[in-house]
Amino acid sequence: MEICASKVWLILCWACVLSLATMLRIDNLEKRAFHFDEATGARITEIRVNPKRNYYQFNPVHNHGPLLSSAAATVCRIKDESSWQRMTKHSLRLVPVISGMLLVAVPFLWRKRFGDIPVLAAAVLLATSPLLAYYSRMFIHEMMLAMLGLLAVILFFVRFKSRIFKFGTIGFVIGLMFATKETFAISIIAWSAAAGIIALCNWRASMALLIDWKSYRISVASFVVGGTLSAGWFYSDGLTNLGGVWDAVKTFFVYKTTAGHDKPFGYYFNMMIVPTKGGIWWHEGFVFLLAVVSVGRSFLPSTKNAILENTVRFVAYSAVFHLLIYSMISYKTPWLMCLPWAHVCLLAGLSVRGVTSWKMPAQAIAILLLGGVIFQQHRLAKFATGRFETDPRNPYAYTPTSRNIESAREWLAQMSEVMPTRSLEPIGVVGSEYWPLPWYLRDYQAIGYWRDADPAIKQCPVVFAMMETEDEVSVLLKDSHVALTRTLRRNVPVMMYLRKDHWNKWMTAE
């Protein structure tokens, strides 16, 4: 009877954690305007789902892996959104939402190893992390990579009946990571370095493993086969384009990052751990402190279970190596911290391992501390995904798109209603770095894109000019169009020109 009651409690606790994670991820999912990267990802997805296009090819120079667009295409097909015009932010963002939910559930696989309370603690910290909640709502690759990465780590320390199956499964998951984003290689390096330190510290056991290497040959082969199968399947688009496999390798040498994202070495450390005041205090430092406690405990002389403590240390070293490698790369964006921070949350949850055997005051203090951290995290996550979702002081709101450009789409639709006999097409877009504008102009078929101001734009009733072209465009259109200021992204205004006859009609319409 007691066992049954504890199971009910366990199920209830997990249901609560998953509900909390769902609320933070799904609430007002469509509210935030579509980010530059989300819009380009949507375009890639559209190529997959649109039956008229009927082709997909991985671009090793500009694109991350195909898994995200493949998953999003499935969601779009299910929701009957198989064209650029019909696609919605909600459907596309469901993919990272689901990935974020799975990430929260992944520690469950360690309940036999560490017990229910530590893995529940890890799950709730993963659920309420402002960083992870924020990027679970953004249609980019990071949450999928974080979920698969943490799953790979956890599977490595889960007992399987068959070692071959275990390594095959891990290989499959790592192959999916590769199919998600080429930066999976950074995780492989970080995990290898962490494993190297553990091996050095336990050199006797390592030597025994080395001597016995022949018994691992089939396991290693199944790992390679699993990885090749999953990555190969997606890069070759279901074996329909075998050249995609070569492109997957080539991407490590030809991939081009965009300029303007270089930041100092300490950027990630400051972002995550150092409290900064901006409307509210931004930091996830308390989770970091719990993680430090967790690692510290693994070195205490009283610790008895070496396998458990080595597992904790492996996660800790992995987190540190991830942080170091990403910090050494000058190209930095906040979402690159998702997988490293998932390690930290896992580690922080494990700080209460063995709590059931502690004496009462220690138990109470641990639970109170944990409760305090969860409360603070949840509050910050609510702010990050709510009031401060696009606020410049929110460290995760990185070059957000302005709602002002979102309202431009509504306005164009209203104008079409007001003047049904006048077409707003062709629409001209002049300049570069204009994404996510194509997403907001997706109701229109005839859109011309020019790098520089071209006299042909005079024929366009509506012209959007990026600021670098604005001087030339304003000269070309000064007699024929009305100039209106819109905002594309934070600190990126865009001029919208509306031909005067349309403007007059709009302003005089009831």
Add this chain to the structure above:
Amino acid sequence: MKLTNTSNIPALVLSAATALILGACNDKETTDASSSASGSNALGIGTAGGVELKTELPKEVIEGSPKPKGIKNLAPETKKFPKFLVPEGTVNLAQGKKVSASDDYPILGEPELITDGEKETGEGYFLELIEGTQWVQIDLEKSCPIYAIVMWHFHGQKRAYHDIIVQVSDDPEFKESVTLFNNDYDNSSKLGKGNNQPYIESRFGQLVDAKGTQARYVRLYSNGNSANEMNHYIEVEVFGKPE
């Protein structure tokens, strides 16, 4: 960040659509609202025979001001405070008066900062409201004739605030009101289209002719700005004659 290969779409203008548009171009319009769109913030002289409206102007912010991003000045750039006449005895009725806001939990500042007489741009001088269409409302305590309203949103950076609407009313709920300024040309705030021009914030603020409208309450709307999504108010002065 990644660009899809579609971002390099060659310049494309569909000829059929072009022909359609060019055809539409020839339609005659009887009202040239565009003229009002390109100079509609121009003020008259104010009250004939009145005295010149004076107000204390804040300093030009140079140090620490973010680099302007080259927004075009749509309304003529304000180089000095405009000459505007108001009846003798006109005073700032808003000074120290109670202010409320649509955002119950402002991100920065308190609503009272709007009527405290301080017009600097640093933190502690302005009220910051959440994104979207937001308003602040000043209660003048009595219905009075209002001749001018001067507003400063944020002049520490060259930025334009979207959908600025200024209304006055005797009803605190603004179920009936008079609109004195409105540059929400696309009606995104759903309060009606306006043909006033967007303008770049400056230390001179924006002066609105209130035409002697009798009202107790003044409400100012905005909907983010060209730099970010937030709404800011440093100071609002309401010039009228106390009754």
